[in-house]
């Protein structure tokens with residue numbers, strides 16, 4: 001599947017000419033003419049994933065069902081190795097589940113990816129080091145959108161850089177940008193294709209604590225301005241509470257959803273939200289659930 005080749009490049013963080021040629025394979029997939037306006041929501045039913053390593057079958061996800069409403073901000077939280085990235089890959093159409101079914105706005109994930117409805121952001125920004133910020137933001141559009149002129153693509157890339165507060169960084173290469181700025185460029189690159197859903201796998205995991213908080217505030221602003229559905233994988237309780245409308249808590253071995261916790265903090269959320277009683281209550285509840293998930297694993 002041509003689409004997934006490009007996305008796998010984004011996941012693995014390969015850079016270089018080989019990656020570029022893989023991305024160019026995406027050029028053969030064109031933007032859809034229809035169904036762009038259909039309501040998008042994500043629904044997963046009975047998802048299980050088995051991996052076979054060294055002849056041994058290992059169940060990594062077990063019977064996971066969840067519904068994510070359109071325009072929502074939802075987090076998946078759980079300890080390292082519990083299966084968060086695997087679940088996100090299934091939701092994003094990068095990995096077919098062993099059992100169960102996913103629908104994105106009524107489409108299979110593969111169809112949704114083909115129609116550019118899913119944008120992906122990972123821990124590493126995976127920018128092309130020899131290209132400046134505006135060219136990095138343009139790259140997926142150049143490959144996926146053969147109908148737009150070079151000027152139109154550049155104008156949109158500039159709009160996207162403005163959206164993420166980096167208009168002045170357009171001529172800079174990744175090595176001239178901070179980690180937070182590089183992630184903003186990666187987010188702009190994803191948003192440039194106007195996906196309905198943005199799936200993010202620990203996007204701020206490599207950043208220092210203060211930059212991370214700034215990026216959370218920035219992400220909420222982007223969410224509110226664009227109305228995208230956002231699915232965030234994180235192992236940070238604070239990040240999940242600050243950002244989400246709803247948090248799905250995962251337990252380990254095999255991963256399953258042990259609880260879904262609504263976060264009753266009003267939006268817009270600001271620095272003061274961290275001090276609100278609801279923040280503390282939600283964080284305490286999540287901490288308890290995560291510990292229970294661990295305990296159950298050890299005793300079962």
Ligand SMILES: Nc1ncnc2c1ncn2[C@@H]1O[C@H](COP(=O)(O)OP(=O)(O)O)[C@@H](O)[C@H]1O
Nearest residue numbers: 051052053060079080081082083084085086087
């Ligand atoms: N392609 C794969 N083949 C075999 N095992 C895998 C593969 N991908 C992930 N796993 C295993 O599945 C489990 C969950 O991994 P992952 O989804 O990356 O966890 P998380 O993102 O929560 O840290 C881990 O035990 C990991 O080793």
Ligand SMILES: [Mg+2]
Nearest residue numbers: 084085086201
């Ligand atoms: Mg992971």
